[in-house]
Amino acid sequence: MQLIYTPKSHYARKDRILIDALGLEVELVDAGNVAEQDPAIFAHNPLMKVPTLIDGEQVVYESDHIAAYLVRQFDPQDRFAVLTTDPDQLNLRAVMNGVMAAEVELVMAERTGIDTRQYDRFEKFRTTVQQGLQWLEQQVDGLSSQPTYNGFHLVCLWDHLVLYDMFDLPSGQLSQRVAELSSLPYVANSVPVD
Numbered sequence: 001m002q003l004i005y006t007p008k009s010h011y012a013r014k015d016r017i018l019i020d021a022l023g024l025e026v027e028l029v030d031a032g033n034v035a036e037q038d039p040a041i042f043a044h045n046p047l048m049k050v051p052t053l054i055d056g057e058q059v060v061y062e063s064d065h066i067a068a069y070l071v072r073q074f075d076p077q078d079r080f081a082v083l084t085t086d087p088d089q090l091n092l093r094a095v096m097n098g099v100m101a102a103e104v105e106l107v108m109a110e111r112t113g114i115d116t117r118q119y120d121r122f123e124k125f126r127t128t129v130q131q132g133l134q135w136l137e138q139q140v141d142g143l144s145s146q147p148t149y150n151g152f153h154l155v156c157l158w159d160h161l162v163l164y165d166m167f168d169l170p171s172g173q174l175s176q177r178v179a180e181l182s183s184l185p186y187v188a189n190s191v192p193v194d
Helices: 010-022 063-074 087-111 120-138 149-164 173-182
Strands: 002-005 027-030 052-055 058-061
Touching: 002 010, 010 063, 010 149, 052 063, 058 063, 087 120, 087 149, 120 173, 149 173
Parallel strands: 002 027
Antiparallel strands: 002 052, 052 058
8 A cells, every 4th residue: 555645744644643553554655745736646636635545456535535444444443433423523523624724725825925914815714723723622522532533633733733833822731632642652653844
């Protein structure tokens, strides 16, 4: 198996943590510059995004779909609650994905030289990140201190925000939960660095 990824991608990192936690042998293939417009670089993913998983003839796009695929193939007990159908857990996942997407929009815009402070669209992304973090802080009891896929998700979101340093992060229970999960070796192995 191969995972097309980039070392700083918080989306790909969710899968990398799960792969390590499950002890799977997966070759990591760095796609390089995510601004490239050649689908071949992304294993012919038409969205030209990472991650993409290649398992023989099967190709799987999008981090949460990849996680579900891996669990169905290799972890029928679903030890990390990847396949949960609990609405509260799915809401946590949706908010985390939304915060991650909003931050990526800001990072990519600023990387291309856009002054994001001049446009309402980007202010909405900032508000999305801030409100999302506040909501997650209020819902922290739903994020188990035991290792779960949602916990992996939280760590990836948090560490990406730290890496790009565009927001002041809350110092409450959410940061404590991140610290607890970050101490796990299979989480610590993939911390993004500048």
